Structure formats: C-alpha cells, structure tokens
Amino acid sequence: MREEQQRTAVVLGSTGSIGTQALDIVRNNPDRFRAVGLAAGGGRLSLLAEQAAEFGVDRVAVADPSRAQELTRALAAHGSHATVLAGAEGVAELAGTECDVVLNGITGALGLESTLAALRSGRRLALANKESLIIGGPLVRELAEPGQIVPVDSEHFALAQCFPYLPDDALASPAHGLVRARREEVSRLVVTASGGPFRGRTRAELAGVTPEQALDHPTWSMGPVITINSATLVNKGLEVIEANLLFDVPFDDIEVVVHPQSIVHSMVEYVDGSTLAKASPPSMTVPIAWGLGSPDRVPGAGASLDWTRAQNWTFEPLDHEAFPAVRLAAQVGRAGGTAPAVYNAANEEAVDAFLGGKLSFTSIMDTVAQVVSEHQRTDRPGAGPSDKALTLDEVYAADTWARARARELLTSRP
Structure with a gap:
C-alpha cells in the first residue's frame, strides 16, 4: 500500500450508529484520519459535545436549531471552542467545509441538502444516507463526478467491489451512472x-x-x-x-x-x-472505513471470516x-x-x-x-x-x- 497522508473528514450524523463507528475508525487510525467537523440531529447533545472535545473539531452543527444554545453550553462544559452551526442549512454548510471526505450518515430525507452541498464543493462523499440519493436522484447525478460518491451501504459497497471498474485514466461515460465501470x-x-x-x-x-x-x-x-x-x-x-x-x-x-x-x-x-x-x-466498519479511506483499505477495520469453522450459507x-x-x-x-x-x-x-x-x-x-x-x-x-x-x-x-x-x-x- 502506498504511503497515505492524513485525510480530513467531516462526519454528519456523528452520534448515530454509522457516525460513532466512523469516529471509532478515526480514533484507531490517527495517522490516517482527522475529524474536522461533526453534525447530529440534536437528540444526543452531550455525546456530540464529548465527540467535539475529543477530536478537537473546529465546527459542529446541530440540525434542530432550538438546541443550538444548549449545544454551545455543552461544548463549553467539555472545553471545546468549536463554532456552532444550526438547522438544516447549518448542516449543509458544514458539508461544504474544506476537507478530504464527507461521510453523510444522517438518517432520512434530511440528508439531501448536505449531499448536494458536499458534491457542489467537490468533496468526496462517503454516502450512508441512501435517502438523499433516492429522493434527489437526478439532482445528485447531475452534480456528482464519476467516482465522487463512495457507497457506504454494505450492499452497495459489496456491489462496487465486485463491479468491473474502468482504469483511472479512462474517460467515464455518463451512461455508467455514478460508478466508473464497464457496464456491458x-x-x-x-x-x-x-x-x-x-x-x-x-x-x-x-x-x-x-x-x-x-x-x-x-x-x-x-x-x-x-x-x-x-x-x-x-x-x-x-x-x-x-x-x-x-x-x-x-x-x-x-x-x-x-x-x-x-x-x-x-x-x-x-x-x-x-x-x-x-x-x-456482518459489520459496517469495513464499508465505513472504505468510504473514509478509499481507494486504500484500512488494515484491521473489521474481522475476517473464520474458515476453520464449519458454516452454512443459505439463499x-x-x-x-x-x-x-x-x-x-x-x-x-x-x-x-x-x-x-x-x-x-x-x-x-x-x-x-x-x-x-x-x-x-x-x-x-x-x-x-x-x-x-x-x-x-x-x-x-x-x-x-x-x-x-x-x-x-x-x-x-x-x-x-x-x-x-x-x-x-x-x-x-x-
């Protein structure tokens, strides 16, 4: 594997299942990743403030604007001086922050504006918020460059791993969708x-x-x-x-x-x-790590299968x-x-x-x-x-x- 520079990441939905696992990967690989921005809905403000303090991020966004002042107080209590952004527009602004990759782990349709903001800003988008692609399909496809979106859903991560890719220096036709691949x-x-x-x-x-x-x-x-x-x-x-x-x-x-x-x-x-x-x-850590680190893999991101144990796979x-x-x-x-x-x-x-x-x-x-x-x-x-x-x-x-x-x-x- 070639030597990797530290990659900066914005994690949207940082207090949810995807977000906390993403921050585990950042925490366990400080030489490869650094979190620079975090966003969450507002239901777990104490955890969001703890995360902001631990990772020393500059900006934190809360989707519920009524919780902004409470978040500011929670950040101060944890010794963080991060700037607070509020509302859906604040989360979208954070998604456009200068960074190497935006992980969108927001749940539901609320993630669409953030997906569009990240793509407009030219960021690589590690997409766990499938709803934003689904409800805004034509809008997302119009903005996204081939290869700009890295699917984090375990199923689409698997499909991308098995799909025949075009070489890096090949021109990708729009007919190939969002993945650089040989569809035929x-x-x-x-x-x-x-x-x-x-x-x-x-x-x-x-x-x-x-x-x-x-x-x-x-x-x-x-x-x-x-x-x-x-x-x-x-x-x-x-x-x-x-x-x-x-x-x-x-x-x-x-x-x-x-x-x-x-x-x-x-x-x-x-x-x-x-x-x-x-x-x-069954674990999301491997596709999340791929979303943060692709095209390079993150060693130890997940457990391997135990081939010494008898097992049955049924379909x-x-x-x-x-x-x-x-x-x-x-x-x-x-x-x-x-x-x-x-x-x-x-x-x-x-x-x-x-x-x-x-x-x-x-x-x-x-x-x-x-x-x-x-x-x-x-x-x-x-x-x-x-x-x-x-x-x-x-x-x-x-x-x-x-x-x-x-x-x-x-x-x-x-």
Missing part, C-alpha cells in the same frame, strides 16, 4: 437481504407484530427507523433504487435474494455466467406477497421524478406512527402504497413527467404532500 460486462445485480426478524412469516402472521419485536433484528444493530425498514424490507426497496442510480443497471436486472446469515453482502453476475460475491462477517427467494416493499420500490424507481421521494416520505411517517403504537405493522406498507398510488394518478406536487428536469423545490413539495397525506390516512387505519 454485467448481466445482473443480486442484492442480499437478511429477511429481518419476520423471515418466513405470512402477511396474516405479520399483522399483530409489535414494535419491540420489529426492533429485534437477528443480524444487525442499527437505529430504530432503519431497523423497522429492515423488518418491512423497505430498506431493501430503497437499496434497489440506489443500485439503479449508482450502477445504471435496469430494475429488471436487479434481484433481491434472502440470505439470513448476512455474510454475502451482494453479488454481481456477469454475461459469461460467472458471479462475484463479496463476503465478510432463498423473497416472499413479495408478505413483503411488498421491494416491488413497490422498483415501481416508483421506474416512475422517477418525485415518486421515490413520496415513497420515502410516506414510509417515514408510517414508521413513526408504528413505533408510537398508532399503526399496525402491515399497515405501514398499505399506507405507503396508497400514498404512492394517489401521487401517480393525480396532479400532485412534483407528479409531472419523470423526464423533465427535477428541482429541489419539487422534491420538497412532494415530500411535504406525501407526509401530510400519510398522516391523514394514519388516522383511519388500524
């Missing part, structure tokens, strides 16, 4: 899914599950929203749209397969019949009747425009209602499907032709409408 050699992408805590259950058996059961994921430890999305398979639907945007592979050539062990993180099937798979123990088809999220995601991905933003926004509202005990598990997708259907068949905000130029205002208008409509439906659903 690939016949299919296979995205793996653990199946979540309810794998094997029928739709009828899912009706009465509780939030506590849905939050008990058998493989991964994640935040509550993404854990529920994994239980409904919405997360996998979002990943299918993300794969289409990153690799420019048609939806008909992207397949989801259930792999409960979560060892094979995804696969690329080639036109000659061969398949490449990326395998490692099974997805039950689309019990888990309709993936097919609906492909439908909105094909529709384009603001349809993915509507899918995402309606889901976020439904998940919040489910976690609050106001909605049944199966009604999450019923709500999303109805909002998507209404958006596609009526003159809703941003529901124009998918081939026209998309604006940020249209994305936000569609997001706002979808949330409002979902909340209306939630009052009448069991």
